[in-house]
Amino acid sequence: MNESTLKEQISENVNLYSNPSDLKITDLRVTHLNGAPKHCILLKIYTNQGLVGYGELRDASSATYALMLKSRLIGENPCNVDKLFRRIKQFGNHSRQGGGVSGIEIALWDLAGKAWNVPLWQMLGGKFRDKIRMYCDTDVDGKHTGTDMGHALKKRMEQGFTFLKMDLGIELLLDEPGCLNAPSGFLDDIKKYSLKAINHQKGSIDRDLMLGKNYEVFTIPHHATGIHLTQKGMNYLEDYVRQVREVIGYEVPLAIDHFGHVCIEDCILFGKRLEKYNIAWMEDVAPWQYTKHYEKISRAVHLPICTGEDIYLAENFVPLMQNGGISIAHPDILTIGGAMEMKKLGDLCENYGVGLAIHMAESPIACMAAIHTAAAIPQVMAVEFHSIDIPWWNDLAHGIANPLFDHGFVRVPDKPGLGIDALNEELIAQHLHEKHQELWPSSDCWNDEWANDRQWS
Incomplete structure (x- = not known):
């Protein structure tokens, strides 16, 4: 990997604005990794401050389980993990159908940790073991x-x-x-x-x-x-x-x-x-x-x-x-x-x-x-x-x-x-799923989906 590529990737983890309260989600994309050990769908949530959060769907899942939730997240502050989880958890279900909600939740924590400069375990209350x-x-x-x-x-x-x-x-x-x-x-x-x-x-x-x-x-x-x-x-x-x-x-x-x-x-x-x-x-x-x-x-x-x-x-x-x-x-x-x-x-x-x-x-x-x-x-x-x-x-x-x-x-x-x-983008590109050969393709078609998600009248 050349030096400029590595610097570009590392910049995804650097808070350029140092203003977590104004952090906003701007995009969500997925890519399909194969053989690690199964078909693994990796996820990125992008923000207005250059930070990118990493998530993943359950092995052998469907990317749709995450992409369908994108419109519920755009413009929101990813540090409000619990608020956003409560918004999307109704769209999860058992086994692989829980993969979209779960993968997004992990990416939100990753962003919150990067924004506030603390590890995930600390945000969960501290660690019991090293x-x-x-x-x-x-x-x-x-x-x-x-x-x-x-x-x-x-x-x-x-x-x-x-x-x-x-x-x-x-x-x-x-x-x-x-x-x-x-x-x-x-x-x-x-x-x-x-x-x-x-x-x-x-x-x-x-x-x-x-x-x-x-x-x-x-x-x-x-x-x-x-x-x-x-x-x-x-x-x-x-x-x-x-x-x-x-x-x-x-x-x-x-x-x-x-x-x-x-x-x-x-x-x-x-x-x-x-x-x-x-x-x-x-x-x-x-x-x-x-x-x-x-x-x-x-x-x-x-x-x-x-x-x-x-x-x-x-x-x-x-x-x-x-x-x-x-x-x-x-x-x-x-x-x-x-x-x-x-x-x-x-x-x-x-x-x-x-x-x-x-x-x-x-x-x-x-x-x-x-x-x-x-x-x-x-x-x-x-x-x-x-x-x-x-x-x-x-x-x-x-x-x-x-x-x-x-x-x-x-x-x-x-x-x-x-x-x-x-992430090692060059290595991921070498192991893309045979039916999904584009690395982090656009998901703009999911930006404006709307529904009255409220489950009560």
């Missing part, structure tokens, strides 16, 4: 054994990570005869239309597949699929976990994700088998909104049950907590509504005696937002990291520590806002 533990989610491509996964996790331990997670689901059984019981042809549909097949190398979606006659395999909740694990299938998965533990030992925490869309009775039967393997948590064993299902599973299985990455707003975790449905809340800062909602959830977890771990599978923008917010919450187990095998991930943002990870932890920065000096 470094954040990261847990490393790990995949192994293709057909593999528990021993293969164990060696992949062992490598993470050698890299310094002290908390691990792996997938353990029915996808491991699709080619194993006699392991699954399902309506005839249904498993073939799952194999054909699996997300791993749909999301091909560059992250684009085959629309014909997505809208195909068998796409409903992805819209059926766990309890309604009719898929059951046979005893052979349970033996296979249990042996897989046993092999993993034989490699990594029993001292390091190991969480389990993506168990699969099977009925809650099978989750209970298999969960009991996992108890002797000291599992840190069993994640997303049912759609999060089925509170009674979580309550039933949690009461029957003596290992921590976890969910929450698809829950929008802290208040929507309360039913799961009140009924004892979860031991671990697992929000994503780009779905829950941003930093303040995450902070609120931390208080709820403390009140209900529920653990908190933070989901994060996005770019350094979301990562730094999660780090700052985790620092401002009394009790956080760990923040997820899912990009350890992407060599250029750390280079996407200038000004953050590089390498970011130090023996499995990230130091909480003291720089203003998110602590990012500038």
